[in-house]
Amino acid sequence: MARRDSWLVMPAVAVVAMLLLAPLVLVGDESLRVFVPGRVGSVHDAPLTLQNYGEIVRPAYARYFADTFRLSLVATLLALALAYPIGYRVAREARPRVRRTWIAFLVVMLFLSILIRVYAVSLAVGPTGFGAELSGWLGLSLNSRGYAELSIVLGLLHCLIPMAAIVLLAPLQAQNPRLVEAARALGAPAWKAHATVTLPLSARGVLAAFMLCFTFSISAFVIPLVLGKGRVLFVSNLIYSRFGEVGNYPSGAALSIALLSLSLIVVYALGRAAGGAWDRW
C-alpha cells in the first residue's frame, strides 16, 4: 500500500531537487572553475581546476574551520545546559496561564530579529555597557581576541537558548511525572531520580536540540561578523566575502562545499555517537 502511494511524494521530491539540489550542483560546478581576478565569477566555459580546494586546505584556513566548529560547539553545549532547566520548569508548571506565558515569551524571543540581538549584545558587552567590568573581571582586554570569542558565544546563546528550550519542551512535557515520583518513593534522592529517569527519557530531545543549535551556529553569519570585530571570523564570513565583495565565486563555492561536507560529517558522527551511547544507557 505504502509502495503504491509513494508517487504522492514525487511533487515534494521534485521541488527539493529543483530548489536545493540543483543550486548545490551549480555551486559544486563553480567550485571547480578557474577565476580571473577583476571579473565577477568564473567566465563562460572557464577551464576546470582543483586549485580552489587546494587553497583552503592550507593551515591558515584550517584555523577558520576550527574556530567555527569550536565556538559553535561551546555555544551549543552551554545553550543546552541553560535551556534544559528552562524547558523542565515550563513543562512542570502546573498553572496553565503561567505555562502559556512562558511559552509565549520563548516564542517571541525566537522571532526577535537577529540584528537586534546582535547589536543588543554588542552594546551590552561593549564599552558603553558592562564591557569594562566584564573584561576586568575575566582579565581580558576589551579589544582582545579572547573577548571577541566570548562576545560571539554570548551572541549565539541569545539565539540558541529559546530555540533549545522550545525543542526540549515537547519531550519533557510528554514524560509522565509519576515516574520520578515512583523513583523518589522507592528511595532515590532527587538528583538520582532526575539523572536516571528524566534525563534518559528526554535524551532524544536533547540530541534534536543539539543538532538544531549546532547547525545554526556553524552557519551563523551576522553574529561573528559584528561581534567578532574582524578578529574572529567564521567560514560563513569568508564565503560572503568571496561572493559578495571580491566576486571570486569559485573560491566561495569551494569554501561552501567544504563547510557543507564537514558539517554533515560532524553532525552525522556526533548524532551517531550520541544516539548509540543513549541507546546503551
Place this chain on the structure above:
Amino acid sequence: MTTFTRRSFLAGSAALIAGASMPSRAQTPVALTGIDWGGPLIEATRKITAGDKNVDITWELHSGGAGTVLPKIKAAWPNPKYDIIACWNPVYVTMINEEWLEPLSPDEMPNLKDIPSEYFFKDKGGAIVNVPRSLAGMFWGYRTDKAPIKVEKIEQLFDPKLKGQICWPGPSINSNLQLLSLALSGGGNEKNMEPGWELLKKLAKSGNIGRVANTETDFINSFSTGETSVAFWNMSPWKKVSTNFPIKVLTRVPDEKGMKAFMYQDGWVVLKTSKQKKAAKDYLNFFVSPENNQAFNEMLGQGVTNRKAKSTGFAENIAFKGDELAKYAYFPDFTLLAAQLNETVKRFETEIVPLL
C-alpha cells in the same frame, strides 16, 4: 469674422476637458530602481531627488562596500532590476570590464560639460560611462578626546600606548587604500605593496588593531562608543563622527609619505539593460546640476564635481590650493588596486588575521 455658435462652444469645451484630463509628463513620474550607500548618503540623495518630479525611484542600499552589488547584477544579468547605481572608482573598473554600462554623452546630459574630463571613466569604445557626483578623500584621523597620543606619523601607529585603539578597515573596504598608505610610508606603491604588508604584520602583532571594521556602521559605532580612537576612513563617516566628537583629520601632514588624502570620486552609472535609459539620464543630469551638486555635497561634507558649484564646510579638509595638491593629495591607481583585490583579501585572511 469668426462666428461663435453653440456647436463650436460645445466642441471647444470638450477639447478643453479632454486636454485637462490628459496626464502630463510631470504628473506621471517614470519608475526607476536605484542603489546607493546607506546612512548620510541615501539621506542626501533622497533630498536631492525630491526636487525631480519626473521620476519615482525605488531605492536599495549597498550591503557594505559598493562591490557587493556586482554579484547581484551578475546573477540577474541580462535582467538586473537596477537602472542606476551609485559606485566609485574600483567598481567602475569592474563594471567596464564586464561591459555592463550604458554610454553617456554631454549632448544628452548637458551638465556633464561642466565636470572636468579627468573625473570620467570610459568604456572600451571611449564613451563616458559615469556621472561623477562627489570628490572625496580617505585619510587617517583620530578622536582627540580619546586617543592616548597625538598621531602625526605612520610610525606612531605602532606606539604601545595605542593598544587596541586602531579601527582598521577590512581588506575589501576602501579598495584597501589603508594598506597603500602603509606601503607608501615604507617606500612602496600600488605596484609594490610588500612594504605595506610588512608594516601591517608589524601593526597586527603590536596588538594596536582593536577592530577590523567591515562596514561604515562598524567604524561609526566603534568610534562613537570609544572602543577605538584612530582610524583610516572616508569623508562622509568622518563628517558624521565629527559632529558628535572632537576629531582631527590628517589630510595636511607635512613630510609624511603615507599620511596623504587618498582622492577618489563617487558617482552614478546607468546599466545598459535599463528600460528607462532616457529618464535615468535626465535624472542624473538633474542630479549634477551646479545647485544640486553643491547642495548634495554640502550635506555630506564632500567636494563638488561641477565646476560651477563650490565646496564648503568639511570638504575644506581636501580643498587643496596651489602646491598643497602635490604635497598632501594622492591619486591612487584604482585599476591596479582592483586587480589585486582577490589576492589582497586572501593574504589578509591568511597572514594578518592570525596575528590579530
